[in-house]
Amino acid sequence: MELSEYVQRGFQTLADPGSFDSNAFALLLRAAFQSLLDARADEAALDHPGLKHIDPVVLKHCHAAAATYILEAGKHRVDKSTLSTYLEDCKFDQDRIEIFCTEYQNNKNSLETLLGSIGRALPHVTDVSWRLEYQIKTNQLHKMYRPGYLVTLNVENSDSQSHPEIIFSCSMEQLQDLVGKLKDASKSLERATQL
């Protein structure tokens, strides 16, 4: 894990009891996690009275450093010992290391979910609806007398918020073919997960 000098300096300041007393440290840490994970968190996360006495520039620096480190740690899925080692190197005392690790452990799942959801993917199928009809006649052909299906696939695009639909018609045989192939795929999936 490579961290820039900016981040390292910010972290060292955070470790220093002279710049951040225990209360301020805990507050800043919580603010860092909150601003990353809570979608509703607003800019005022750092506006807590317990942090008022600290120079805003320093506050922002340390907040950015903490947030950057948290993201890197989450990305690489670091374990507790790696975490502790790095914090020791930055001269954090044992209490602060404990607080950091606990906070990290509590938020680990949300963090990993968030990071996992970032990225490009193909349009994702979320649902299917179908309509069964019995075709009787058209102006070109009478006495048709056969069932037909209209299938709609609901699709979500990861980058845009659009929800396009894919609509197609098919006969009974074609639907059987489609279902057969989807069943093959799900059976393969089952077998693969059992290996």
Add this chain to the structure above:
Amino acid sequence: MLLDLSEEHKEHLAFLPQVDSAVVAEFGRIAVEFLRRGSNPKIYEGAARKLNVSSDTIQHGVEGLTYLLTESSKLMISELDFQDSVFVLGFPEELNRLLLQLYLDNRKEIRTILNELTPRLPSYHSLEWRLDVQLASRSLRQQIKPAVTLKLHLDQNGDHSTHLLQTDPATLLHLVQQLEQALEEMKTSHCRRVVRSIK
């Protein structure tokens, strides 16, 4: 149900008894070929020269025959109704039998061709699938994220389109379940009753 043949149509068909059965059979073959591939006026000229009549007469004869066959096929009229409809033209017995045979032989194919004229939505052609497991991304390492990639092939009016899609295992099972229900629906008593009563 009898076919309603207009005077003009009857005039066009009046050419048929004037040539022998082999020619009428040939016209029938040409008529179906034109339905399959589109008409080719050069054929009319060749035939006109051979039979020593105008190419217009040939054209009308073939078109009349085509219309007779497509209308009968569209309405899916019975053998008896076809014979009765043709009877009014006053053709010799042998010609009537030939026309009936032409109808019965080509009916299925003509209906298939007519089916392609119905209002069309994109229709299912085929599906390809692939199982993937995402191991890592730029934002998160050491993942195990299974996904199913699908390539859906659709046809519309001869245009082929493909859609590349993805889904997760849970949704895949859901899709299978929903579509199986759709197939089952045709077997319910309600649907069977409807199918039985519409004839």
